[in-house]
Amino acid sequence: MVIFFAFVIFQLIIFSKNYNDVISDDQDWNGVLRFNELGLFGVFSPILIACLTSFIMVREYQENTINNLFTYPYYRSQFYLGKMVAIVPLLFILSIVFIFFNFAQGFILEDESLTVAIAQKHLVAIFIMTIMQICLIPFSFMLGLLERGYIFSTLFTLIACFTGVNMWKSPIEIFNPYMVPVLLSGTAEVPVQVELGIITISLFFIIPIIFIFFYLSRADVHSGS
Template sequence: MNKVASLSTVIKTEFLKLRKCKVLWCMPLCAFLPDLLIFSMFALNKKFPTVIWETYFTDAIMMINMLMAIGLFSLLAGFIFSREYQENTINSMFTYPIGRMQFFISKLIVILILISITIMASFILLVLLGLTIKHEPLTLNILLYYTKAYIFMIIMHSALIPLIAFLGIYNKSIIPPIILAVCAITLNLIVMNTPFNTVFPWSIPTILSPHQNGRTYTNYTLGIIVLCSTFIVGTVLSIKSIKKDVH
């Protein structure tokens, strides 16, 4: 019970530290910008007189996965995990009853919550915007299908976080995660239609989510294995870096 209480306390502390962070203003950008762009396309373009939900949702999902989510979540993870080093509070933190595993897990949970809020807020807004213009019937089956797709997106993007966290911890800076995000977005566009799309971790959320013009090369099993491996390797490297760097 003490461990659970201690972990919850650390998580609350992390959220308190984030209250005034300007980086959180990027979350609405990621959540709402793709929705507004897709909505505008259907609302203003005569080529789309009616909202076809499959196209509507799929276009938004692709934009989030290929561009917005990679940049935002890398920025968030890099900031949250590196700030203790940049502010020189990492050593003093462990003078309190906070274990290194709790330090890592609490930050990971905070980022998971932020990812969940961002992606689900985007989904809810997308639905509401679509209902304001001419649309085909939104059936329960369609709604459930894309709800599951967005939840799966949360899981996939969360699996990438530990590796980004490792870069922030190891380099004690937010810069490497940002560089990784830029490189990942660029490579994502390059490998999307190649056999490497389920080998490159940052392409997998797009490939395994609903997307337009089904890809020629899609190995779902390999994609899941790569994501799980990325999560495990990133977690191990992050924990080792925390133990090594804290004196």
């Protein structure tokens, strides 16, 4: 796990050196905050979602407790939904912690004062990105259930995120669901087609929900399989 996150940090350092168009040359407040938001919501948070959503479901199979859970008087769809909803508070906690460190870093690096307009702009953006990332939970959940593990889900997210970061400002970026929250946040300063972004994030939310509730919820489950 330490090696994994060290790899993430290393990739972000490379990105910061080679893609300085993400932040402004004068390193103003908008540039610093925007770069941090890309790192969190474009890379770290999606990977964390992939790990958590896969793990909380997969461990029921690994510990041979999945059939016992289904003996309770609840529909399987309710069980899956409860697992996914459990991730939502963690995302909001992560965002709150990020807000503190994001602005703290700005106060350390910046000599100019933070204006109310800039602070409000980025607070709203963080809220929007958090909401949109909630829409990615079912997709990661679906990958974890299909594999009954979390390695594929994590690797897929890792590749997709760093591909998106390294293709920053590309026209096809809007089709990468992990980049859509950043692109539509209003702070990325990248021209995007909002309608395509909404369609992309909606598809990656609706299709996994349908798949989970209408296929996996009716599939046979065997502990330890």
